[in-house]
Amino acid sequence: MDMLLELDHISKIYGDLHAVDDLSLTVPQGEWLAIVGSSGSGKTTLMNMIGCMDTPSKGSVKLEGRKLEDLNAGQLADVRKNLIGLVFQKFYLVPHLTAVENVMVAQYYHSVVDEKQALEALEKVGLKDRAHHLPGQLSGGEQQRVCVARALINEPKLILADEPTGNLDEKNEKIVLDLFRQLHEQGTTIIVVTHDALVASCAEREIMLNHGVLVGEKWNDEKAREAYEAAGGKPASTGAKVEGAQTGETAIGFADPTKAAKTGGEE
Amino acid sequence: MTNTGMFFRMLFSAVFRRRSRAVMAVVASLVGAATLFCLAMICIAVPQQMNEEMRAYGANLIVTPTESGADGKVGIDSAMVQHTTEMVAAKGSEKHATYRYENVRVNAAPYVMAGIDTAEVRNLNHHWVVDGKWPSAGKVMIGRDVADAMGLEVGGRITIGYRASDNTSTSAPSANTDANNTGSQQSANSSTTGETSGQQTQDGRVSSDIMDTSGTEFRVSGIVDTGGSEDSIIYAANDDVAKLTGTTRGVDVIEYSAGTEDLNALVKSINSMTSMHVKAQPVTKITSSDTRIITMLQTLFWIVSLVVLVLTLVGVGTTISSIVSQRRNEIGLRKALGASSAAIGIEFYVESAMYGFIGGLLGTAIGYGLAQWLCVAVFSRSISFNWWLAAGSVILAALVAVIASIPPVHRATRIDPAVVLREE
Numbered sequence: 212m213d214m215l216l217e218l219d220h221i222s223k224i225y226g227d228l229h230a231v232d233d234l235s236l237t238v239p240q241g242e243w244l245a246i247v248g249s250s251g252s253g254k255t256t257l258m259n260m261i262g263c264m265d266t267p268s269k270g271s272v273k274l275e276g277r278k279l280e281d282l283n284a285g286q287l288a289d290v291r292k293n294l295i296g297l298v299f300q301k302f303y304l305v306p307h308l309t310a311v312e313n314v315m316v317a318q319y320y321h322s323v324v325d326e327k328q329a330l331e332a333l334e335k336v337g338l339k340d341r342a343h344h345l346p347g348q349l350s351g352g353e354q355q356r357v358c359v360a361r362a363l364i365n366e367p368k369l370i371l372a373d374e375p376t377g378n379l380d381e382k383n384e385k386i387v388l389d390l391f392r393q394l395h396e397q398g399t400t401i402i403v404v405t406h407d408a409l410v411a412s413c414a415e416r417e418i419m420l421n422h423g424v425l426v427g428e429k430w431n432d433e434k435a436r437e438a439y440e441a442a443g444g445k446p447a448s449t450g451a452k453v454e455g456a457q458t459g460e461t462a463i464g465f466a467d468p469t470k471a472a473k474t475g476g477e478e
Numbered sequence: 479m480t481n482t483g484m485f486f487r488m489l490f491s492a493v494f495r496r497r498s499r500a501v502m503a504v505v506a507s508l509v510g511a512a513t514l515f516c517l518a519m520i521c522i523a524v525p526q527q528m529n530e531e532m533r534a535y536g537a538n539l540i541v542t543p544t545e546s547g548a549d550g551k552v553g554i555d556s557a558m559v560q561h562t563t564e565m566v567a568a569k570g571s572e573k574h575a576t577y578r579y580e581n582v583r584v585n586a587a588p589y590v591m592a593g594i595d596t597a598e599v600r601n602l603n604h605h606w607v608v609d610g611k612w613p614s615a616g617k618v619m620i621g622r623d624v625a626d627a628m629g630l631e632v633g634g635r636i637t638i639g640y641r642a643s644d645n646t647s648t649s650a651p652s653a654n655t656d657a658n659n660t661g662s663q664q665s666a667n668s669s670t671t672g673e674t675s676g677q678q679t680q681d682g683r684v685s686s687d688i689m690d691t692s693g694t695e696f697r698v699s700g701i702v703d704t705g706g707s708e709d710s711i712i713y714a715a716n717d718d719v720a721k722l723t724g725t726t727r728g729v730d731v732i733e734y735s736a737g738t739e740d741l742n743a744l745v746k747s748i749n750s751m752t753s754m755h756v757k758a759q760p761v762t763k764i765t766s767s768d769t770r771i772i773t774m775l776q777t778l779f780w781i782v783s784l785v786v787l788v789l790t791l792v793g794v795g796t797t798i799s800s801i802v803s804q805r806r807n808e809i810g811l812r813k814a815l816g817a818s819s820a821a822i823g824i825e826f827y828v829e830s831a832m833y834g835f836i837g838g839l840l841g842t843a844i845g846y847g848l849a850q851w852l853c854v855a856v857f858s859r860s861i862s863f864n865w866w867l868a869a870g871s872v873i874l875a876a877l878v879a880v881i882a883s884i885p886p887v888h889r890a891t892r893i894d895p896a897v898v899l900r901e902e
Contacts (some may be wrong), residue, residue: 314813
């Protein structure tokens, strides 16, 4: 099994604050990983570093075998547009472009614009009939689906989603998760940052951060874990000398306290 | 759809689907373009207008004969007047008037009388203040000084005597012509300072009798007051002067108000034609003050234009800076999607150029309307549309918008794309 992503003792330090503290993690091609933790735990900082939008203060990020710290801004932009699809909590659609144009923007920066393909991507997320509406004319769920269509239009190897269902109701949350499930079945690697237990539980594997420190890891799919370990994959770990940190080669399970974050504990 | 098509689709969407913000940028460019174009049009129109206005203050070129006949003044004959006028007209618009100067006596006192074509002189000298009427057959117009000296009023009578001996001069009238004045008085004086008693008899009459007050009676039709040498001259119609002197001859001075841009070149070309036996001189007083005032006005307008240009730059810059800062998230998103800083920069510069172009087009049209209105209100004349200036105005507006957008766009393209993801 090839490792798509390898984090080697990465830290992000702002002054005295360790937003991410000495984390090592490997993610194989095709895995669905959820990064969970409460607000301020360093999830988004970690995601930014994986997504080539931030650089670690220490350690190394390797994506598809390439060390990101060796790349300049232009090369990082190339990695972003060629390998990564981004889904945001707040959608971030261009407000003066229609749904299909927002999808085509990703094509524009990637390679060649193809409106037919963009419409097909919207059809995949159930929005073909809303293709020529401006974001302001779409509901939150529809906007997020446009965002997913934009993320998958260039067929990226890795989809990074930051709280993709954070602003959605349950119905739209289900639609988006179903889309992720389909992408995962097609072999796309998905890393989702969330503090929604339901979203996290859809992933094969979850890691938990607390104040930037890895404090737990669990597998929701035993077959995936076995395949991972068989391929030489090791549990995530941290070098941080903090109580409760997952420092060794043994995963520390956790009881998904994040379920309370969205549902208010009514899971 | 090609990528170029997508580029323009994004561009037009940004302009036309974000109308309120686009309008702000267009209005900023519009105001600048309108003011600049209006000022530039006036900068061009004012010298033309000033030139015409200054020409209303008399001639800027005088032509005098270079030699006189053996038996006295010959002047410039009508054929040569016509030929000289054709040369002047070939270089631009022209107005002219001819003067025949004679020394006459009024109550035995010597005066200068000018034979004129009333319509020509009147057309050339709009600034002359005439109390009463211009001269006509049997009626003369006298200068203010003459009227005061003799206690004459409009409607009064004046007896003018002519002595041929007073007018036999060996020196050409133009010899002493001072180019710093219109030449009228100087030409006349050169004749006056000639021999007044050298010839004892002429036409059988004795001219040495200074107490002889006989002559032809004329009615005073008007009194001219210019504050200059004209105030000491008596003006009469050419026919009356011919009748009084009993001779018909050429004129002593042709005054031109020439519309040529290069007066000195015209003077040179006339003077180079020695066979014409005339001498041309620019009237320095008029031409230099004309040039000075126009230069001052143009300098003033260009300074104001420069200030407006700087203010426009600041205004457009502030507006575009505000628009760009409102789109920081969008820029961050585009970078997150893999856009390079250069690609984003080009998109924003072209968008700014478009705002400048639209604002420039509208502003130029409004600026022309303003300039037209101003010229009609102030100068009572319309101005024609200058297409080159208009094209320059539109291009400048677009350029200013692009230049003004460089700092904010440069700042925006350095946005860390992580900012759009930094909300946990």
